[in-house]
Every structure is written in C-alpha cells, then in structure tokens.
C-alpha cells in the first residue's frame with residue numbers, strides 16, 4: 411500500500427510540476443524564431459488536455475490498485491479461475507495450478523481491459539479527435555481490440571505454461587534457464603513480428619521507386635547500413651502522428667517510414683530523420699539497449715528466486731494453501747509490486763541513457779551533413795504532432811526518453827557550427 415501510494419504521489423507531483431510549465435505563455439528562448447506563437451499556444455493546450463486526463467487516469471488506477479489490495483481481489487480472482495476450470499475445463503493437458511494460473515492472468519488482464527475501455531475511448535475519440543489527430547473509426551478501434559485480445563491468448567497462454575514448466579523443472583536454479591528462454595523468445599519475436607503480427611494491424615507496402623527511395627538507398631550505401639527493404643506503413647489509418655523506424659536482425663534491416671511523415675516532409679528531411687535512426691545502429695545503441703534490458707531481466711529473475719518460496723509473501727496478500735503449493739505466477743506479480751520503487755529509480759537511469767543516445771544519433775546525422783535538414787524535420791514533426799516543446803527538468807528526467815526540442819536544436823546548431831569551423 412505504501413509503495414503504491416508513494417508511486418502515485420511521486421508521479422502526480424511530477425505531473426503537477428509539468429502542468430505549471432504547460433501554462434507558460436511563451437516558448438523557450440531557443441525556439442524564438444522557430445515556431446509561431448500560435449503553434450506554441452496549441453502545443454500547450456494539447457499538452458494540458460492530455461495532462462488533465464492523465465491526472466484522472468492515474469487517480470483511477472491508484473484507486474483500482476488500492477481496491478485490489480484492500481479487498482484481496484487477486485486471491486478471489488484466482489479462486490474464480492479455479493472454479494471456472496472445474497466447471498468447463500475437463501482435460502488432461504490443461505489442469506492443475508498451471509492451467510489455473512493461465513486462466514487467472516488472462517482473465518485478470520481481460521477485466522482490466524474492459525474497465526479501462528471508457529478511458530481509451532475518451533483518449534482517442536475525444537482528446538485526439540479534438541486536436542485533429544484521430545483518424546480511426548469506432549469499428550477499427552474494436553477490431554484492433556479483439557485482435558490484440560486474441561493474440562494475448564494465443565501467445566500468452568503457451569508462454570506462461572512454458573515459463574512455469576521451466577521454473578518447475580529446474581527448481582532453485584531456474585532463473586538462469588528462464589532468462590535464457592526469455593532471450594530466445596525475444597529473438598524469435600523480433601524476427602517474426604514484422605511478418606506475422608504487424609500485418610494484422612497495418613499494411614506495409616514497399617516504397618515506390620523515386621527520389622526518396624534513391625536518397626535513402628544512397629545514404630545506406632554511404633554508411634554501409636545493411637538495408638534489405640524499404641517500407642511505407644499506413645499509420646494514417648489510425649492517427650496523423652508521424653514517425654520512422656527500422657527493425658530486423660543484424661545482417662538484414664528493414665526501414666519503415668510512416669506515410670504521414672512522407673506526406674509532410676521533403677525528401678531531404680525524411681532522409682535526415684533516417685540518418686538519425688541509422689546513427690542509433692552505427693553507434694550500437696540498439697545492441698546496448700538490448701543488453702541492458704537483458705541484464706535487467708536477469709537481475710529481476712535472480713531476485714525473484716529469493717522470494718519464490720516465501721510463504722509469508724503469499725499469505726500477506728491473501729493467498730493460502732493447505733498443500734503449501736503456491737502459484738508461482740501470482741508470486742511474480744506480488745514481487746513486481748515490491749520491486750516498484752527500485753524500478754522507478756531505474757527509469758531515471760534508463761531515460762538518462764536513452765537521452766544521451768539521442769544526442770549522439772543527432773551528432774551522427776550532423777557529421778553526415780544532415781544537421782540543418784534534421785533540425786527542420788524535427789521542428790516539422792513537433793509542430794505537426796503538437797508535441798510539448800518545454801518541460802520541467804524533474805518530470806523530463808523521469809519520463810522522457812528523448813530530449814525536448816529546444817535542447818536538440820541547440821545541440822544540432824552547436825555541432826553544425828563546430829563542423830563548419832573545422833572546414834575553414
């Protein structure tokens with residue numbers, strides 16, 4: 411309860427600080443002749459609208475979490491899952507504690523999705539709509555929802571079963587093997603996501619021959635980026651926010667550009683954005699991030715092995731068992747709650763690393779002579795998306811994986827000037 415309340419108070423305090431920044435009448439100095447007063451006003455309005463909604467949703471989920479703890483809703487749901495199985499699931503291969511854990515977790519997540527449904531609808535169809543970003547229909551919203559719920563069952567159930575099996579089989583040494591399994595699972599997921607999962611939600615079509623394709627291919631050749639295919643994604647189906655990214659295994663990469671980005675930018679600007687993205691690859695940022703994430707996962711599993719058989723952990727959250735057989739999956743969820751303060755501290759560190767990577771990737775693009783174009787396209791993307799261009803430092807340290815626009819523009823300007831000086 412203390413951790414839950416502490417987390418809520420801390421993040422609400424940060425949002426309050428950020429809200430004061432969102433009330434400022436003029437942009438940071440660096441943006442003086444960069445964005446118009448009118449655009450700035452609109453970004454502030456959009457920011458405040460989202461922040462107000464954020465105050466409400468975080469209060470809502472705080473109340474929900476307290477209720478779950480206070481009324482022992484987890485053990486109650488777990489019992490219900492058992493009853494459900496006893497009534498409907500008479501099968502040899504789907505029974506016992508593992509089956510009950512799977513039904514419990516999927517059921518619990520399903521209930522949470524339903525409860526938060528009005529909030530998601532409000533966010534997409536009221537707030538995003540009001541600022542002209544929502545491009546999806548109610549029909550598409552619900553088809554997406556049904557698809558992702560089915561995916562959760564199809565992928566989630568076997569995954570949980572495998573995890574529980576590994577813990578069962580390897581006993582106290584489970585954490586190393588579980589970690590290995592999860593690393594393997596992630597590699598497979600990265601490999602099959604674009605071909606098996608992504609097409610369920612979006613259409614990727616090869617970028618047509620033309621100026622943009624030639625420009626990106628030349629860039630890839632110049633820096634020896636193993637570009638395999640170039641795609642355009644129909645992001646405009648849902649939202650008019652724009653973006654670009656790449657994915658794939660080390661020897662074969664695919665670049666995906668949002669149709670919305672192509673529509674609103676020049677060829678050089680899109681290429682500049684990709685120069686930044688390729689910078690992440692050239693400087694091994696993706697690999698470094700992946701390694702940190704794996705180390706994090708390993709630490710969590712290793713710590714969990716100290717809690718896994720701790721009966722008082724289960725008992726104090728309302729789980730009792732006559733056979734001293736406790737559902738490990740539930741233990742992991744409870745353990746997650748205990749870990750929360752540590753995870754919050756970690757977000758500071760992770761975001762600090764991520765922001766420094768962003769500066770480095772910008773620098774990389776500058777060295778390829780894309781400095782001015784990158785600045786232009788960043789301004790364009792921020793203006794189109796009405797992204798916040800100012801932030802409270804503490805809020806930013808905790809939440810932002812990217813530096814805010816004025817910080818990036820300043821760094822880009824200084825780096826470009828430094829290069830020009832070298833030339834003279």
Ligand SMILES: [Zn+2]
Pocket residue numbers: 686687690768771
């Ligand atoms: Zn980046």
